[in-house]
Amino acid sequence: xxxxxxxxxxxxxxxxxxxxxxxxxxxxxxxxxxxxxxxxxxxxxxxxxxxxxxxxxxxxxxxxxxxxxxxxxxx
Numbered sequence: 001x002x003x004x005x006x007x008x009x010x011x012x013x014x015x016x017x018x019x020x021x022x023x024x025x026x027x028x029x030x031x032x033x034x035x036x037x038x039x040x041x042x043x044x045x046x047x048x049x050x051x052x053x054x055x056x057x058x059x060x061x062x063x064x065x066x067x068x069x070x071x072x073x074x075x
Contacts, residue, residue, distance in 0.1 A: 006040040029072050
């Protein structure tokens with residue numbers, strides 16, 4: 001797909017780091033599979049992966065985590 005940010009390049013498969021923040025929680029997930037623009041670096045994560053990451057972040061928040069940094073592991 002063409003990058004919607006820079007409109008200059010087609011995205012390619014790659015990895016990215018996602019940072020989610022909500023209330024007291026900062027949740028960082030490294031090496032998340034994504035479509036990445038080679039021109040500007042914008043990353044696009046698919047809907048299924050995004051839903052899983054949001055669910056995991058919600059669980060961490062319910063358990064009282066404030067900072068959580070981890071590597072992506074597919075379900």
